[in-house]
Amino acid sequence: MKPISLIQFLIEERRANHINAELSLLIEVVARACKRIAVATGKGALGDVLGNAGTDNVQGEAQKKLDVISNEILLEANAWGGHLAACASEEMEDPQPIPDGYPKGHHLLLFDPLDGSSNIDVNISVGTIFSVLRCPDNAVEPKAEHFLQPGTTQLAAGYVVYGPATVLVLTIGHGTHEFTLDREVGSFVLSRRNLRIPEATAEFAINMSNQRHWEAPMQRYIGELLAGKDGPRGKDFNMRWVASMVADVHRILTRGGVFFYPMDAKIAAKGATGKLRLMYEANPMAFIVEQAGGVATTGRQRIMDVQPTALHQRVPVFLGSKQEIELATRYHMDADEAQ
Ligand code: P6P
DSSP: OOOOBHHHHHHHHHHTTSSOHHHHHHHHHHHHHHHHHHHHHHTGGGTTTOSEEEEEOTTSOEEEHHHHHHHHHHHHHHHSSSOEEEEEETTOSSOEEOOTTSOOOSEEEEEEEEETGGGGGGTOOEEEEEEEEEOOTTOSSOOHHHHOOOGGGOSEEEEEEESSSEEEEEESSSOEEEEEEETTTTEEEEEESSOOOOSOOSEEEOOGGGGGGBOHHHHHHHHHHHHGGGSTTOSOOEEOOOSOHHHHHHHHHHHOOEEEEOOBHHHHHTTOSOSEEIIIIIHHHHHHHHHTTOEEEOSSSBGGGOOOSSTTOEEOEEEEOHHHHHHHHHHHHHHHHHO
16 A cells, blocks of 8 residues: 555545644644754764753753754744744743744644753664644733643644654544654655554663652552562563653554653752653653553643643653553552552
């Protein structure tokens, strides 16, 4: 059967009244920008793209040159199309309005332009994560508060993983679908429709070096996985940790598994509420995972139900195979009730 391109897929979805023309254009523009990011990322040492930019982002983290380049590519690509009212990015403190002189649309785009960028200099997969919200009708000049909508209001979410292949994973609320970049033609081609995360798994992803800082329920849950078939779970578990959320989540969407970035004493000592960001990491990944039959919580509630209070707000992230995420979440809720 002739492969379906991203554009053909979006036309199908418009005919099914799952998306409108403006949202379809937005997704195409973001996908096209990510092709440019793939080219920049793929240059490695041959392009002046590695190393630090010499600046810090709003999170106080040293920006990689490719963080800045990727952010600029996404802003430029989305400025003129008339599909957006404003953008928000991990790399910018405040939302970026559409420049004067260009038409404004009805959507808000949030993105982490290059997640996992600490892996770039060691040539490990990184990715772009994006989320789309509807701009409130009364927001003539969109401000941060107009972005503070719970994850359940997302119209679309996706990521592009820049790995051996460049792969776009997208949901518009009717399943999660995978498109692989045909580099010879230059278009994303539908490679898997309706991805499904198996409800059970024997593979977990977490940064074990933080173990001594975790809350007791996390210690208990991970301790049971490590005990393997000699422990209460009665089976051995495998561990993976890429330290690039997009790569870890893509593995889970491909073969199942669970991913945790829990709250811990180190994070709490900084006065933070988690490591990963709600609006442009946790929410889009939660939408993608739920649409593939998985579960995504903060350990205490569904991620997509969290009412945001700040644009760069952080949350704990538990996501992946249903049975394991529900068990880990129950351990945390039981511990809270016992207090
Ligand atoms: P750690 C990358 O910086 C990131 O935001 C996610 O992509 C990744 O899962 C996590 O942080 C890695 O964190 O503490 O293992 O470096």
